[in-house]
Amino acid sequence: MTYSLREVSKAFGELQVLDRFSLEIPRGRVSAVLGPSGCGKTTLLNILSGLLPSDTGERVGLEEARFSYVFQEPRLIPSLSALRNVELVLRANLPHPERHERALHFLTAVGLQDAAHQKPGQLSGGMRQRAALARAFAFPSDLLLLDEPFQSVDLKTRIGLMDAFLALQAEDPRTVVFVTHEVKEALYLGDSVVVLSDRPARVLDRVELTLPREQRRYGSSELSGMEASLYRLILGA
Amino acid sequence: MRKWRSSGPAFAPAAAVALGTVVLLGIWAAASSFIHSEIVLPSPWRVALAVVELFPTSRFLAALQATFFRGLASFGISMAAGVAVGLACGLSATFAYTMAPTLTVTRATPVLAVILLALIWFPSGAVPVFAAVLMAFPVVVADVRQGVRSADPKLLEMAKLFRLRRRDQLKSIYAPAVAPHLVSASHSALGLCWKVVVAGEVLSQPVRALGTGMNRARIELETAEVFAWTFAGILLCAFTDLLFKLARRRRGVDVQPS
Numbered sequence: 001m002t003y004s005l006r007e008v009s010k011a012f013g014e015l016q017v018l019d020r021f022s023l024e025i026p027r028g029r030v031s032a033v034l035g036p037s038g039c040g041k042t043t044l045l046n047i048l049s050g051l052l053p054s055d056t057g058e059r060v061g062l063e064e065a066r067f068s069y070v071f072q073e074p075r076l077i078p079s080l081s082a083l084r085n086v087e088l089v090l091r092a093n094l095p096h097p098e099r100h101e102r103a104l105h106f107l108t109a110v111g112l113q114d115a116a117h118q119k120p121g122q123l124s125g126g127m128r129q130r131a132a133l134a135r136a137f138a139f140p141s142d143l144l145l146l147d148e149p150f151q152s153v154d155l156k157t158r159i160g161l162m163d164a165f166l167a168l169q170a171e172d173p174r175t176v177v178f179v180t181h182e183v184k185e186a187l188y189l190g191d192s193v194v195v196l197s198d199r200p201a202r203v204l205d206r207v208e209l210t211l212p213r214e215q216r217r218y219g220s221s222e223l224s225g226m227e228a229s230l231y232r233l234i235l236g237a
Numbered sequence: 238m239r240k241w242r243s244s245g246p247a248f249a250p251a252a253a254v255a256l257g258t259v260v261l262l263g264i265w266a267a268a269s270s271f272i273h274s275e276i277v278l279p280s281p282w283r284v285a286l287a288v289v290e291l292f293p294t295s296r297f298l299a300a301l302q303a304t305f306f307r308g309l310a311s312f313g314i315s316m317a318a319g320v321a322v323g324l325a326c327g328l329s330a331t332f333a334y335t336m337a338p339t340l341t342v343t344r345a346t347p348v349l350a351v352i353l354l355a356l357i358w359f360p361s362g363a364v365p366v367f368a369a370v371l372m373a374f375p376v377v378v379a380d381v382r383q384g385v386r387s388a389d390p391k392l393l394e395m396a397k398l399f400r401l402r403r404r405d406q407l408k409s410i411y412a413p414a415v416a417p418h419l420v421s422a423s424h425s426a427l428g429l430c431w432k433v434v435v436a437g438e439v440l441s442q443p444v445r446a447l448g449t450g451m452n453r454a455r456i457e458l459e460t461a462e463v464f465a466w467t468f469a470g471i472l473l474c475a476f477t478d479l480l481f482k483l484a485r486r487r488r489g490v491d492v493q494p495s
Contacts, residue, residue: 049398067398075395077409088409089399139399 002026003048003065003143003175008057010043017043019200020057025143030169030176032190034183034230040201041179045069045145048177062143068136068174070149074128076120082107082131083116089139106134109171110164126157130164137168146178150185159218162188166213183230187223188216195233205233279461287461288468296450301469303445304434307362308473311369311430316423318370319377323422324415326378327385336378344375352437365437365448372433373426380425384418385411424481431473 003025010018017040025031025048035041046052048059049067076085086103094102107116110130120128129149136144146165150158166189169176180186186193187209195204207230215222262281269280279287291297326333351371355364388411396406438448447469454462 051394051398066400069395069398071391071395073391075391077392077413079413080409088401088405091405092400092402135399
C-alpha cells in the first residue's frame with residue numbers, strides 16, 4: 001500500500017513548477033527527494049499535505065491522512081516552553097496526563113529532557129530543531145514531511161539532528177518524505193532516493209538504498225561510491 | 238543617518254523637561270501681563286490660586302468623581318466592544334468588509350455632531366459616555382485588527398498542518414500578537430475618552446461633571462476657574478499616561494525567534 005501523487009501539475013502565474021508529476025510514497029519508509037534549489041520541492045510537500053491545491057492531477061490515499069511537518073525553521077511558539085509546544089499539537093487528541101507523558105517521551109528521545117521547560121528563545125538553533133522533530137513525531141500523523149530541516153545548522157549539529165531523527169524513526173517508523181538538495185543527507189537518511197530534475201520537476205531516477213545505516217557514516221567509502229553516481233545523475237554526465 | 242543623542246548624564250531628560258515647563262510658564266506669564274486682563278488670560282499665579290480654592294470643595298470632588306467614572310465606563314465599553322469587533326475583523330475578511338461602512342462613518346463623524354445627536358437621544362449623564370465610546374471604539378478596532386494581522390503566517394501554517402483547535406490558535410498565536418497592540422489601543426482609547434467625556438459634559442451639563450463646572454465658570458467670567466477645571470482634566474490625562482508608562486516599564490518586551 002502506498003500513497004501517491006498522479007500527474008500533478010502546478011503553476012504560479014507563468015511559472016510551471018510541476019508538470020504532470022507523479023510520485024509513489026511507500027508506507028513506513030523514508031523517501032528522500034533530492035532536487036536542485038528552486039525545483040519545486042516545497043511546492044511538492046505543500047501539495048502532498050493539502051496546504052496548496054494542485055491545478056490538475058490526483059492525490060491518492062492522502063485525503064484523510066494526517067501530516068506532521070518539520071520546516072526549514074523550527075516554527076515553535078515563542079511564548080511556550082519546548083514541552084508546551086509539543087503538548088500543543090496533542091491537545092485535540094489526548095487528555096492531559098497522556099499528553100504530558102507523550103510530549104516528554106519524545107523530547108527525551110531527542111535529548112531535550114533537561115531543556116523541556118525552556119522557551120525557544122533560550123534554546124540553541126539545533127535544540128529548537130530537535131524540539132520541532134519531537135513535535136512532528138509526537139503528533140499521531142500518517143505522513144511525516146521534512147522540508148530541508150537540517151540546513152540551518154553546522155555540520156556536527158546537523159549529523160546529531162539526523163541521528164536523532166533516525167533514532168525516532170527506528171523506534172516509531174513513519175512514512176516520511178524528506179526533501180533536500182544535499183546528496184549526503186539524502187543518502188544518510190533515505191530508504192530510497194528520488195532524484196528530481198530542474199523546474200518543472202521530473203523524476204530522473206529512483207534509487208533504492210540497501211546499505212545498512214551503520215555503513216552510511218559521513219566520509220565512509222561505501223557512501224562516496226553512491227554519492228559519485230548520484231552526482232553524475234544530477235549533473236547529467 | 239545617525240540620530241542625535243544626549244551625551245549628558247542621567248538627569249539630562251529631567252532637566253530638559255523642567256526647562257520646558259519653566260519656558261511654558263514664562264510665556265504664559267509674559268502674555269498675561271501684556272494682555273493685562275484676568276478675564277481674557279489670567280496669570281499662572283491667579284490660576285494656581287483658583288486651583289487651591291477649587292480643588293478641596295465638595296462640588297469639585299463630586300464632579301471629578303463623576304467625570305472619572307464616566308471616563309472609566311466609556312473606556313471599558315469601547316475596549317470590550319472594540320476588542321471583540323477587532324478580533325472578528327482580523328480573523329474574517331468578510332466581517333471586516335461588513336464593518337467597514339460603520340467604522341468609516343464613526344471615524345469621520347465630528348465629535349460635536351455626535352454629542353449634539355446624543356443630546357437628543359440620551360439623558361445628560363449618558364451623553365458624554367456615548368460620545369466617548371463612539372470616538373474610541375474605532376481606534377481600538379483598528380489597533381486590535383492590526384494585531385491579529387501581525388500574527389506570524391508561518392506559525393499559522395504550522396497550526397493548520399498540526400490541526401490545532403481554534404481556541405488553541407487564538408491563545409498561543411493570536412493572543413501574543415495582539416497583546417502589544419492592546420496596550421497601545423487602551424492607551425489611546427483612555428486618553429480619547431477623557432477628552433471627549435469632558436467635551437460632552439460641557440454641552441450636556443450633567444449635575445456633577447468637570448465640563449459643567451468649566452462651563453459655569455465661563456458664564457460667570459471666572460476665567461481663572463475655567464483654567465482650574467481644565468487643569469483637573471489635564472491631570473486625568475496625565476494620570477493615564479503615567480499609568481501606562483509604569484505598566485510598560487514593568488513588563489519589558491522580550492522578542493524571541495520563532
